[in-house]
Amino acid sequence: MKFHLFHIITFLMIVIVTTNAEILPPQLYWKSVLPNSPMPKAITNLLHPSGYWSEEKATWVDVGKGGVDVGVRKGYNEGGGSDVNVGVGHSDSPFNYLYAARETQLHDKPNVALFFLEKELHHGTKLNLQFTKTTSNNEAMFLPKQVANSIPFSSNKVEYILNKLNIKKGTKGAQIVKNTISECEEQGIKGEEKLCVTSLESMVDFTTSKLGNNVEAVSTEVKKYSSELQQYVIAKGVNKLGEKNKVVVCHKENYPYAVLYCHKTDKTKVYSVPLEGVDGNRVKAVAVCHTDTSQWNPKHLAFQVLKVKPGTVPVCHFLPQDHVVWVSK
Template sequence: MEFQLLGIFSFLSVAVVACHAALSPEAYWKSVIPNTPMPGAVKDSLSTTTEWEENKGTAVGVGKGGVIVGGNYRGKPVFVGVTPSANPFAYLYAATEDQLHDDPNVALFFKKNDLQQGNHMKLHFTKTTNAATFLPRSAAGKIPFSAVKLPQILSRFSLSPDSKEARVMKKTLKECEEPAMMGEEKLCATSLESMVDFSVSQLGKNVKAISTEGGRKREVPQKYAISGSKNMGKDGKAVVCHKQSYAYAVFYCHKTQSTEVYEVSLVGVDDGAKVKAVAVCHKDTSAWNPNHLAFQVLKVKPGTVPVCHFLPEDHVVWVN
């Protein structure tokens, strides 16, 4: 999804306290799952800094499309972002009428029998513009992450309670605090370390992490030809982590049974663009919200047919 980020700058103070003895998020990944390559969605959410320290005089740019909170680490800029978006991949989510017409994720839902080599599908893959980066767990743990503490959070980021950014963050916190469905395990990971720990706790250390890669910055959907697909899971279990709109990288991670994960090779009919897309097929949707976007797009009812969807580039799927 695309969002325009406007440079209307003000200043705030954000204290990010370094723990020099702790591993960096990237080093933590390598220490826990050394045989698991890091997918693009994770790499794109890593900060370019290697350490974090308290800094003041940080800048925040607020505009129509969202907010970029920027800091300086040893004279170099560090940016995280907030962009307004819904989460159509949360099972309890209900679509609005506007989203049926305007949400680029509409094109990503399909039926399992559509996943055949040679088939053409009209899809909208865009290069992610969610620039939010991970905080180290030691820093993220010092920032409240709860809807009841939203006033404290907004104050920390010098955001008005009436701002668009405040509404976006409130929505993310609400989604994160929704109760899990029966048979579902979920966590909003506020750091890379917590995302790794959750996925390993659900699937074990012998895991693969994959994400959609190869999308381009396109204004409109185009037809893609399916040139091949590969089933990536073994036992019908997967952890899917969706990047949220927040002041730093937060991933909504959830695990359910009866899930199939495919890596699908696509070629753009118009421009020849090659996309290695991750598709998730849910065999049991009986507990989903009947007003979920997928049912409205596919014109089916909960629990009747498997529901599949491609994932945007800023999402991660874990399988074993």
């Protein structure tokens, strides 16, 4: 009798542990897989502090505050996404290396200032940069894994997706959904392994499958934000991160909920770069340097700004605050 009771209790414990493992909150999942890797601010900003998801209403009910917060981005119907160019089949992201720059991007000073040459990455270099507060695009947060997995992310399921997220057809928000999915489905450049992740768990799983579990996630951190473009100087303390030139970088996409374009690229270096602004602002910036740009579009924004050709010199850029880079320790 004791023998059978012991096995019944053991079985129930296994069931409970297995079930809990499947519904772990994102923060606990992170700690279970990456116990020695602190979660950067760029990721914590994408997590709901409390509450639960109501699939019927497509809302996140925040019981901690006693109110209701929309789980997907507001303003995705009439006029939604007006801050983003919605041209079909073209990406305005400077981090998509397959596309040529638009004329408007060449006059977009914050975007232009992102790029510089690796030889400039040293104490005393002056750069004109802008670190603004998170925009409406960054209000999109991670859905629980189970919910994210229940929503298709495919170009042949767009109509279902729009209905699921309560987004009207023909709106700018609907076009943004189509564009983002299309960009995620495109084949990457040679040597690139990519995946658009729709939950924190899937981002962790993709990264660890490429780099292993001994990894560190870092993001750019700004002491104070400013809407003005100003001069920054690289302070002392530039450090190269990671043991190998293999990294996974995750860029925030424009979507109703948090979706990150994660890609593993070789021949890539990551640096921690301290910046000091003329107004006294201090930034712990993350810079990524690509030592092989031979597969990039020759008309990419970086080449037009820096006046260099693909595959000739390492090209670097700073990561915005809502992007994450993973390096092997």
